[in-house]
Amino acid sequence: MGFMNYIPKRILFFITGIVILGFLSSCGIYNPSDARKVSPNSKERVKKNLEEGKGISLGKMLDGGSGTSYQFASSNPMWRATLEILDFLPLANVDYSGGIITTDWYSEGTSLDESIKITVRFLTNEIRSDGIRIIVHKKRCDIQQQCRIKKISSTLEQELQVAILKKATIFQKDYDKTKKKYKRSEVQ
Numbered sequence: 559m560g561f562m563n564y565i566p567k568r569i570l571f572f573i574t575g576i577v578i579l580g581f582l583s584s585c586g587i588y589n590p591s592d593a594r595k596v597s598p599n600s601k602e603r604v605k606k607n608l609e610e611g612k613g614i615s616l617g618k619m620l621d622g623g624s625g626t627s628y629q630f631a632s633s634n635p636m637w638r639a640t641l642e643i644l645d646f647l648p649l650a651n652v653d654y655s656g657g658i659i660t661t662d663w664y665s666e667g668t669s670l671d672e673s674i675k676i677t678v679r680f681l682t683n684e685i686r687s688d689g690i691r692i693i694v695h696k697k698r699c700d701i702q703q704q705c706r707i708k709k710i711s712s713t714l715e716q717e718l719q720v721a722i723l724k725k726a727t728i729f730q731k732d733y734d735k736t737k738k739k740y741k742r743s744e745v746q
Contacts, residue, residue, distance in 0.1 A: 695710070
């Protein structure tokens with residue numbers, strides 16, 4: 559550190575600033591945009607950024623909000639519908655980024671030695687019958703607590719799929735109505 563005494567403080571400050579800017583730019587904070595794709599109208603840019611969840615707000619900074627965006631989970635009608643349909647079951651794993659919901663073992667109480675586990679996999683964000691896959695496992699235990707687990711095909715899979723698709727369609731229609739109301743009131 560003896561050589562630091564020979565460097566003027568202004569130069570040291572300047573070099574430190576350059577190094578910090580180099581680190582920040584390599585982190586991806588600065589992301590230039592294409593002028594052909596960005597509207598020159600500032601109000602349109604602000605509206606687009608708010609819809610995408612971009613920007614800094616005082617509330618986020620005071621709450622200690624991080625850069626994580628949970629927009630997908632709350633705006634995806636298939637995800638919301640599945641959580642609402644399966645709300646009577648205890649959930650073991652809910653991973654939105656992985657597109658999977660797994661319930662815990664559940665027994666209705668009719669049979670003490672049998673329980674089921676439901677796994678829902680999201681294959682797409684669109685409301686389509688082939689966009690969701692439901693797997694049901696059945697666990698049967700004997701008196702010695704030796705359990706056998708089997709994947710079963712039952713009408714429960716189809717019933718859950720139909721119920722989720724119906725609920726997701728309702729959520730999507732409600733979302734579209736509120737979106738249209740917002741657009742109409744904004745124009746007037």
